Amino acid sequence: xxVMTQTPLSxxxxxxxxxxxxxxxxxxxxxxxxxxxxxxxxxxxxQSPQVLIYEVSSRFSGVPDRFSGSGSGTDFTLKISxxxxxxxxxxxxxxxxxxxxxxxQGTKLEIK
Amino acid sequence: xxTLKESxxxxxKPTQTxxxxxxxxxxxxxxxxxxxxxxxxxxxxxxxxxxxxxxxxDKRYRSSLKSRLxxxxxxSKSQVVLTMTNVDPLDTATYYCxxxxxxxxxxxxxxxxxxxxxx
Numbered sequence: 001x002x003v004m005t006q007t008p009l010s011x012x013x014x015x016x017x018x019x020x021x022x023x024x025x026x027x028x029x030x031x032x033x034x035x036x037x038x039x040x041x042x043x044x045x046x047q048s049p050q051v052l053i054y055e056v057s058s059r060f061s062g063v064p065d066r067f068s069g070s071g072s073g074t075d076f077t078l079k080i081s082x083x084x085x086x087x088x089x090x091x092x093x094x095x096x097x098x099x100x101x102x103x104x105q106g107t108k109l110e111i112k
Numbered sequence: 113x114x115t116l117k118e119s120x121x122x123x124x125k126p127t128q129t130x131x132x133x134x135x136x137x138x139x140x141x142x143x144x145x146x147x148x149x150x151x152x153x154x155x156x157x158x159x160x161x162x163x164x165x166x167x168x169x170d171k172r173y174r175s176s177l178k179s180r181l182x183x184x185x186x187x188s189k190s191q192v193v194l195t196m197t198n199v200d201p202l203d204t205a206t207y208y209c210x211x212x213x214x215x216x217x218x219x220x221x222x223x224x225x226x227x228x229x230x231x
Contacts, residue, residue: 037216048208048221049159060219092159096216100174101161 002027002095006104014112019080021107023093028073030097037096040069040078043106044089052091053078085111114138116148116209116222123228130199130227134192134209141167141187147212148192150183152205153224160205164212165192199229 003026013019029038038056041049051060053069056076066081080087090106120132132150139146149164163173163183173181182195192209206226210218 039217048224050221051217051219054217094159094217099161099172101217103159103161105158 001100002029002098002102004093004095004102004104006091006093006107008107009105010108010110012110012112013080013083015085016082019083019087019109021078021091021093023071023076023078023104025074025076025095027098029076029095030073036072038069038071038076039094039096040067041092041094041103042087042089043092047089049092083109083111087111114211114220116211116220118207118209118222118225120207120225120227122226123230124199125231126200126229127198130196130203130229132194132196132207132209132225132227134194134222136190136192136209136211136222139211141165141185141190141192143167145213147215148185149210149212149218150192150194151208151210151218151221152203153208154202154205162207163194201229203227204229 005024007022029036036056040053042052043049052063052067057069068079070077090108092106093104116136124130146167147164150162153159163181165171165183165185180197185192206224208221208224210221212218
């Protein structure tokens, strides 16, 4: 199984400041079709995960443009340009290039 | 509007069989490309993908749990059922079902149902 490793595991950010989460995979997430299947989810307290970013850098419907994703191969980053109070929760990266889909350990974002 | 809802027992005894039902609306599992999967999350821990069933009844399982899992569908009832045999306290988790229209990720998730395995 592909191992997904996130850093940091927790983050405390002042509203209006940027935040960045790193995700590394144990194998390349580049599919033979040329697309890279790395996704980002946010799980708010007491809720199910919601998709933020698909295929590395595409924002899911309704996701604010302060969220952006980047990376390639095995190294990926989620950035929030200006953190807002509603961004609190646990962020997970996930790979979909091979089954089983595997998730990172999660990064807990808190507001200072 | 796509919605999914999980249902099943909240408490199961060790060695018993757990049966979870995902009832969905807003899509058909007969539509090419659509799949429904199950993911679980032990309390305070990360997400773990378990299984999925495709529109053509193809099925995939997490290899480490394959001998204990069965996923089936009832298209007429818009339901997907996951059974897990011989449960253990380590199977205590919130179980989610989720929808997908691509082979790569789940876009809509149910609210989850907490299952505790304890004697």
